Amino acid sequence: MKLQFLLTIALTVAGFTADLAGQQTLAIRGETIHTMARQADGQWMEPIENGVVLIIDGKVAAIGAASAVEIPAGIRVIDAAVVTPGLIDSRSVVGLAGWLNYDHDQDQLERSSPMQPELDARDAYNVREPLIQWVRSLGVTTLHTGHAPGQLISGQTFIVKTRGDNVDQAILKSKAMVVCTLGSSGFGSEGKSPGTRAKQMAMIRQEFIKARSYMDKIEAAQADEEKEAPARDLRNEVLVEILRGERPLMITAHGSVDIQNALRLQKELQIKVVLEGASECYDYFDELKEQQIPVIIHPTMMRASGKGQNSSMETVAKMVAAGIPVAMGSGYESYVPKTRVVLWEAAIACAYGCPFNDALGLITASAAELLGISDRVGSLEVGKDGDVALYDGDPFEYTSHCVGTVIDGVVVSDQQR
Amino acid sequence: MHIPSPQRSPLLLVTPLLLIVLALSSNLHADSTAFIGATIYPVSGPVIEDGVMVVRDGKIESIGARSDVVIPSGATQVESSGKTIIPGLICTHSHIGMGGGGDGSDPIQPECWTLDSVNVRSASVERARAGGLTLVNQMPGSGHLISGRTTYLKLRRGGKVDDLLIRDASGWPMGGLKMANGTNSQRAAPFPGTRAKSAALVRGAYIKAQEYRAKIEKAAGDPEKMPERDLKMEALVEALEGKRIVHHHTHRHDDILTVLRLRDEFGFQVVLHHVSDAWKVAKEIAEAKAPCSIIVIDSPGGKLEARDIQMENGMILEQAGVNVSFHTDDWITDSRLFLRSAALGVRAGMTREGALRALTLSGAEMLGLADRTGSLDPGKDADFAIISGDPFSVYTKVLETYVEGTRVFDLSNPEHRLFAVGGRGAGEDQTYQCCGERGGQ
Numbered sequence: 001m002k003l004q005f006l007l008t009i010a011l012t013v014a015g016f017t018a019d020l021a022g023q024q025t026l027a028i029r030g031e032t033i034h035t036m037a038r039q040a041d042g043q044w045m046e047p048i049e050n051g052v053v054l055i056i057d058g059k060v061a062a063i064g065a066a067s068a069v070e071i072p073a074g075i076r077v078i079d080a081a082v083v084t085p086g087l088i089d090s091r092s093v094v095g096l097a098g099w100l101n102y103d104h105d106q107d108q109l110e111r112s113s114p115m116q117p118e119l120d121a122r123d124a125y126n127v128r129e130p131l132i133q134w135v136r137s138l139g140v141t142t143l144h145t146g147h148a149p150g151q152l153i154s155g156q157t158f159i160v161k162t163r164g165d166n167v168d169q170a171i172l173k174s175k176a177m178v179v180c181t182l183g184s185s186g187f188g189s190e191g192k193s194p195g196t197r198a199k200q201m202a203m204i205r206q207e208f209i210k211a212r213s214y215m216d217k218i219e220a221a222q223a224d225e226e227k228e229a230p231a232r233d234l235r236n237e238v239l240v241e242i243l244r245g246e247r248p249l250m251i252t253a254h255g256s257v258d259i260q261n262a263l264r265l266q267k268e269l270q271i272k273v274v275l276e277g278a279s280e281c282y283d284y285f286d287e288l289k290e291q292q293i294p295v296i297i298h299p300t301m302m303r304a305s306g307k308g309q310n311s312s313m314e315t316v317a318k319m320v321a322a323g324i325p326v327a328m329g330s331g332y333e334s335y336v337p338k339t340r341v342v343l344w345e346a347a348i349a350c351a352y353g354c355p356f357n358d359a360l361g362l363i364t365a366s367a368a369e370l371l372g373i374s375d376r377v378g379s380l381e382v383g384k385d386g387d388v389a390l391y392d393g394d395p396f397e398y399t400s401h402c403v404g405t406v407i408d409g410v411v412v413s414d415q416q417r
Numbered sequence: 418m419h420i421p422s423p424q425r426s427p428l429l430l431v432t433p434l435l436l437i438v439l440a441l442s443s444n445l446h447a448d449s450t451a452f453i454g455a456t457i458y459p460v461s462g463p464v465i466e467d468g469v470m471v472v473r474d475g476k477i478e479s480i481g482a483r484s485d486v487v488i489p490s491g492a493t494q495v496e497s498s499g500k501t502i503i504p505g506l507i508c509t510h511s512h513i514g515m516g517g518g519g520d521g522s523d524p525i526q527p528e529c530w531t532l533d534s535v536n537v538r539s540a541s542v543e544r545a546r547a548g549g550l551t552l553v554n555q556m557p558g559s560g561h562l563i564s565g566r567t568t569y570l571k572l573r574r575g576g577k578v579d580d581l582l583i584r585d586a587s588g589w590p591m592g593g594l595k596m597a598n599g600t601n602s603q604r605a606a607p608f609p610g611t612r613a614k615s616a617a618l619v620r621g622a623y624i625k626a627q628e629y630r631a632k633i634e635k636a637a638g639d640p641e642k643m644p645e646r647d648l649k650m651e652a653l654v655e656a657l658e659g660k661r662i663v664h665h666h667t668h669r670h671d672d673i674l675t676v677l678r679l680r681d682e683f684g685f686q687v688v689l690h691h692v693s694d695a696w697k698v699a700k701e702i703a704e705a706k707a708p709c710s711i712i713v714i715d716s717p718g719g720k721l722e723a724r725d726i727q728m729e730n731g732m733i734l735e736q737a738g739v740n741v742s743f744h745t746d747d748w749i750t751d752s753r754l755f756l757r758s759a760a761l762g763v764r765a766g767m768t769r770e771g772a773l774r775a776l777t778l779s780g781a782e783m784l785g786l787a788d789r790t791g792s793l794d795p796g797k798d799a800d801f802a803i804i805s806g807d808p809f810s811v812y813t814k815v816l817e818t819y820v821e822g823t824r825v826f827d828l829s830n831p832e833h834r835l836f837a838v839g840g841r842g843a844g845e846d847q848t849y850q851c852c853g854e855r856g857g858q
Contacts, residue, residue, distance in 0.1 A: 309844020
């Protein structure tokens with residue numbers, strides 16, 4: 001008992017000392033550093049050869065050639081062959097979906113009602129989920145995660161760093177998107193509506209009409225003291241945020257008809273839409289551009305069957321060439337693997353015609369821009385978070401390893417994987 | 418050979434008969450093809466730089482360094498410099514064509530045969546060719562203790578399953594027997610509810626098969642004394658006699674050892690499949706000399722019994738001296754990316770040689786077909802893939818796939834390319850046509 005007590009004291013002191021010594025301060029020397037910063041014209045900056053990333057108090061304090069960045073004496077220095085920003089998974093369900101396919105471990109989809117935008121991902125996120133550690137050991141530092149596709153409107157998403165002992169420590173952005181699924185995978189379970197595509201569209205339209213009326217009443221009450229504000233309604237509050245453009249509706253749609261429906265909804269409702277999955281979006285580049293709809297594209301290794309049967313490993317390359325904003329997510333898997341690894345998915349996009357920087361952008365800078373978090377993460381630039389992934393070779397090569405992951409200047413993984 | 422060549426095509430157009438006559442009556446080797454200049458991985462031996470492989474009548478005739486191989490006069494010469502030739506990939510556990518086995522009536526249904534349900538026109542079969550695969554073990558599922566007979570398919574082009582079968586000397590289609598233990602095959606009665614019950618039911622079935630076999634032996638060829646034909650028993654007797662290799666789904670360490678225990682009790686030959694916990698019992702597996710057909714998936718989890726799967730399984734088994742192959746379990750992983758499974762094996766510590774063997778020759782051994790395929794040796798079937806570079810690089814593409822000397826996949830053919838890369842129409846079966854025109858992106 002006494003010994004245990006002393007040990008606890010000793011450990012606490014050790015932890016404290018480490019903190020005082022600046023746990024969030026370190027220097028990374030890289031033979032090649034892909035900063036993923038953009039030039040003024042939007043083009044990617046050239047990688048830095050033999051460079052240094054200096055992180056002080058969790059933020060990038062300096063980055064440049066080794067000759068230009070002075071490493072303060074006494075701080076920890078890590079060497080790596082290749083350095084990139086910490087990776088961003090633009091569409092995950094990890095943390096709500098656990099690694100085991102049993103009900104107690106799967107909290108990503110509530111089937112009691114087809115539209116439940118009030119479901120907040122924060123309330124279901126398991127910060128100790130083993131899959132979080134898994135993707136983190138492969139360089140993923142940020143997850144846009146939340147409710148899964150599978151109901152018409154299944155709930156909300158949020159954005160986390162892959163660290164923290166509780167959900168609040170993990171949060172980067174507590175309100176991200178609202179999840180909508182068009183097509184047969186968004187049909188109701190056990191014969192419940194919606195059972196057809198036309199019904200899906202009608203239900204969404206009706207729901208947003210209600211929300212608009214709710215919004216109008218709130219605004220009328222704000223403008224006129226005599227008018228009474230409507231009773232609080234969680235569902236409408238979230239939909240109003242969409243109507244006001246404060247957060248996008250992320251529509252998962254794969255087939256041609258469903259993508260057209262997503263495009264039509266955006267026009268009718270005049271809301272921000274992010275298209276997700278989008279297996280057959282290659283037929284709608286003009287519309288996506290005109291309506292300024294960015295795409296979180298399906299993982300390249302998504303199964304080529306069912307809704308993904310016409311997916312193509314070359315879609316990303318074509319989107320990049322067409323100038324459509326695109327990022328990549330791991331998507332949702334009902335069976336296995338319980339999560340895909342965006343590093344490996346972007347690698348396939350690169351192998352199938354997407355230029356290296358654009359492919360890396362899918363899981364770093366372009367992803368941060370699409371998710372609205374590029375002030376914090378996605379590129380290695382002074383003032384941004386010290387989130388870094390380290391490799392012993394070309395990150396996309398099957399036989400290279402991720403050798404370290406750093407979040408806010410803290411080494412969160414140092415195993416070779 | 419179905420290779421367009423400047424030497425042959427005009428002749429073929431003008432006088433196809435003459436060519437046949439020539440081929441039959443002379444030693445011109447007009448039907449030989451020499452692939453010249455490639456880096457060749459025979460797998461049975463060291464890598465050959467600037468190699469030559471001569472193929473004739475669907476077989477490999479000769480292989481070696483350019484200086485060592487005499488190219489037959491009249492052979493079609495295919496310039497292959499800068500490319501890499503590897504044996505056709507062999508998947509020891511695949512569900513392409515979605516062939517199934519038994520139904521929900523009984524946990525033990527060895528009478529069922531995937532041969533009767535596989536759709537060889539499926540897009541999934543096209544994708545397998547695009548991945549460089551030339552041979553698969555088409556398996557029924559794992560929801561039974563014994564779900565049926567598996568079918569070994571050479572991925573020749575053909576519209577019916579017969580075109581793809583491999584037949585033994587007596588003309589019988591070759592395949593194994595699928596068994597499973599652990600939680601997949603445990604459900605409501607008449608299925609077992611526990612692991613002990615699972616093993617007991619399997620024991621009961623094999624004891625019956627032993628008795629059935631004893632009756633046959635006792636009959637000593639006398640038709641009067643022969644037992645009534647019983648399809649269940651016939652398949653199990655084939656397993657007991659080593660004519661049908663048992664392909665056994667198993668994940669957890671104790672389930673793996675149960676398979677080995679049953680094998681030793683009844684003497685069937687077994688290949689362990691998936692073997693998620695292999696790293697925990699690698700020594701026992703090695704001592705039992707049990708080959709392992711393993712899978713690589715991108716993240717751990719799924720079910721409890723498979724939760725502890727390790728990317729390092731390949732390395733640990735290789736180092737323990739176990740014969741290892743990879744499998745796709747397609748649609749669990751995509752056959753088009755089968756090379757990737759081995760590359761991830763290398764990433765996790767396997768040797769390059771071991772990893773390539775695990776995609777080819779080891780698989781052939783586990784299917785009992787190593788005498789005819791799995792490596793590039795004279796006399797073996799000309800089953801190979803031409804790829805654009807290092808077998809373990811993400812940037813390498815499968816360019817062409819050959820089965821028995823015939824090209825079954827060609828990336829430069831737009832129709833084949835659609836299956837390799839994807840796009841509109843890629844998910845439809847081989848026969849899909851719309852208004853007289855095949856769908857295309």
